[in-house]
Amino acid sequence: MNCLEDTYAHSLGLALSGGGFRGLAHIGVLRVLERYGLLPDFLAGTSAGSLIGALYASGKTSDEIETIACKVFWPGLLRSQGIHGFCRKYLPSTFKELSLPLRVAVTELPSWKTRVLDSGDLAPALAASCATPPLFHHVTIGNTAYTDGGWACVLPSALCRRESCRIVIGSDVWFRSSFAKSSGMSPNSKLARPFYSRQYLQAYRQCDVVVQPHISLMSLIPNRASIHRMVRSGERAARASLAKCGALAV
Numbered sequence: 001m002n003c004l005e006d007t008y009a010h011s012l013g014l015a016l017s018g019g020g021f022r023g024l025a026h027i028g029v030l031r032v033l034e035r036y037g038l039l040p041d042f043l044a045g046t047s048a049g050s051l052i053g054a055l056y057a058s059g060k061t062s063d064e065i066e067t068i069a070c071k072v073f074w075p076g077l078l079r080s081q082g083i084h085g086f087c088r089k090y091l092p093s094t095f096k097e098l099s100l101p102l103r104v105a106v107t108e109l110p111s112w113k114t115r116v117l118d119s120g121d122l123a124p125a126l127a128a129s130c131a132t133p134p135l136f137h138h139v140t141i142g143n144t145a146y147t148d149g150g151w152a153c154v155l156p157s158a159l160c161r162r163e164s165c166r167i168v169i170g171s172d173v174w175f176r177s178s179f180a181k182s183s184g185m186s187p188n189s190k191l192a193r194p195f196y197s198r199q200y201l202q203a204y205r206q207c208d209v210v211v212q213p214h215i216s217l218m219s220l221i222p223n224r225a226s227i228h229r230m231v232r233s234g235e236r237a238a239r240a241s242l243a244k245c246g247a248l249a250v
Contacts, residue, residue, distance in 0.1 A: 011041035011042055011163075011164070011165045011166055011167075012038060012039070012040050012041050012042070012165065012166070012167050012168075012169070013040065013041070013042040013043070013044065013157075013160030013161075013163065013165030013167070013168045013169070014030075014033070014040040014042070014043050014044070014053075014160070014168075014169050014171065015044045015045075015049075015155055015156045015157040015159065015160050015168060015169070015170045015171065015203070015206075015207065016043065016044070016045040016046070016048075016049025016050070016052055016053045016156075016171050017046055017047075017048075017049050017150075017154055017155040017156075017170070017171060017172045017173055017174050018046040018047030018048055018049055018129075018148065018149060018150035018154050018155075018173075018174060019047070019048050019049070019172075019173035019174050019175060020047070020048055020132070020175075021048070021074055021075070021220060021222060021226075021230075022048070022173040022174075022175065022178075022213075022215050022220070022230065023047070023048025023049055023051065023052055023173055024048075024052075024069055024074070024227055024230040024231060024234075025171075025173050025213040025215055025230045025231065025233050025234035025237075026048070026049060026052040026053075026171050026173065026234060027052060027062050027065050027066050027069065027230075027231045027234060028062075028213065028230070028231040028232060028233060028234020028235035028236075028237075028238060029169075029171040029211050029213070029234045029235070029237070029238040030052070030056055030062040030065070030234075031062035031063070031066075031231070031234070031235055031238075032234075032235050032238035032239055032242065033169070033238070033242075034061065034062055036242065036248070038169075038242075038248060040056075040100065040169075041100070041101075041165070042100065042101050042103075042160055042163055042165055043056060043057050043100055043101070043102045043103070044102070044103040044104075044105065044156035044157070044159035044160050045102065045103075045104055045105070045129070045156065046104075046105040046129060046149040046150050046153055046154055046155070046156050047129050047130050047132065047148055047149055047150045047154075048130065048173070049156070049171070049173075050102075050104045050105070050125075050126050050129040050130065050149070051077065051083075051086075051126055051130065052065065053102055053104075054087075054091055054098070054102060054104075054122060054126060055068065055090065055091065056100070057098040057099060057100040057101070057102040058090075058091055058092055058097075058098055058099060059098075059099040059100075066227070066228075066231055068090055069227050069231075070224050070227055070228075072086065073222070074222055074227075075222050077130065083123065083126055083127040083130060084123045084124075084127060087122060087123035087126060088123070091122055091123070092122065093121060093122060093123075094119075094120060094121055094122055095117075095118055095119050095120065095122055095125070096119070097122075098122075101118070101163070102118065103116050103117070103118045103156065103159045103163075104116070104117045104118065104125045104126065104128075104129045104149070105129060105149035105150075105152075105153040105156045105159065106125070106128045106129045106146040106147070106148075106149045107146060107147050107148060107149055107150075107151040107152045107153075108144060108145070108146055109138055109144075109145040109146065109147055110145075112151060112152060113152060114149070114152040114153040115146065116159060117129075117141075120141075124139060124141050125141070127139045128141060128146035128147070128149075129146075129148065129149040130148065131146065131147045131148050132147075132148045132150075150174070152199060153199065153203070154174050154197070154199065154200055154203070155170050155172055155174065155200060155203035155204065155207075155210075156203070157170050157203045157204075157206035157207045158202070158203060158206050160206070161206050167208050167248070168206060168207050168208055169207065169208065169209055169210075169211065169242075170203070170204070170206075170207035170209070170210040170211065171210075171211045171213075171234070171238075172204075172210050172211065172212045173212075173213060173215065173234075174200070176195075176196070176197070176200075177196060177200060177204075177212065178212060178214070178215065180192075180195040180196055181212055182214075183195070187200075187201055187204045187205075187210075208245060209241055209242060209244065209245040209248070210241065211234070211237045211238045211241045211242070212237060212241070213230070213233040213234045213236070213237040213238075214233055214236075214237065215230055215233050216229070216233075219233065
């Protein structure tokens with residue numbers, strides 16, 4: 001993973017990983033980007049990242065998203081009907097109505113290959129990307145069954161590169177990568193393969209900078225205080241990581 005040496009010239013892509021309740025830390029990353037004036041032109045999300053990405057792509061600020069997060073019983077979003085109800089209340093009906101382009105990573109069944117949803121109804125796409133087994137196994141759209149996008153594309157940075165984003169920021173809240181990092185194993189290490197999945201390492205290298213919030217076990221208790229702690233952890237990690245990328249000039 002290398003930061004670009006030249007200045008920001010074209011589009012900025014933001015890839016938001018899967019990670020369940022930990023995905024609320026993405027809100028803090030968005031807040032720091034706002035304060036630095038680094039507004040994404042393009043968003044790609046997997047699982048929890050697709051929900052946060054959709055809220056931001058709909059035109060909501062990080063403050064508004066945090067307010068919504070405090071009103072929603074987030075474990076309830078692990079059920080398909082919970083996501084549909086959430087979308088009816090807080091999001092437009094279709095991708096076309098979003099203010100920013102959004103790509104949602106899902107895993108097609110039975111091939112287990114990554115598919116990208118970027119048109120049509122928004123709610124079923126988000127429900128499919130968040131369809132974490134064994135809580136509910138799949139979501140059917142048309143004649144095709146999909147499940148959690150994290151199986152094959154936990155950090156969707158390649159979707160940003162596919163759209164020719166000049167700079168790609170990854171916001172990574174995946175538990176496995178967090179555990180590996182806390183154990184002292186960098187994705188850049190020659191010995192990283194046993195600790196990280198191949199698809200994650202490929203995605204990591206597609207990013208110019210990866211923000212990896214440190215989320216304490218206390219923050220995983222689903223209550224309002226935990227939500228605020230996770231948002232703050234995203235802010236701290238974003239400030240530290242973005243300052244190291246010369247291409248962003250922060």
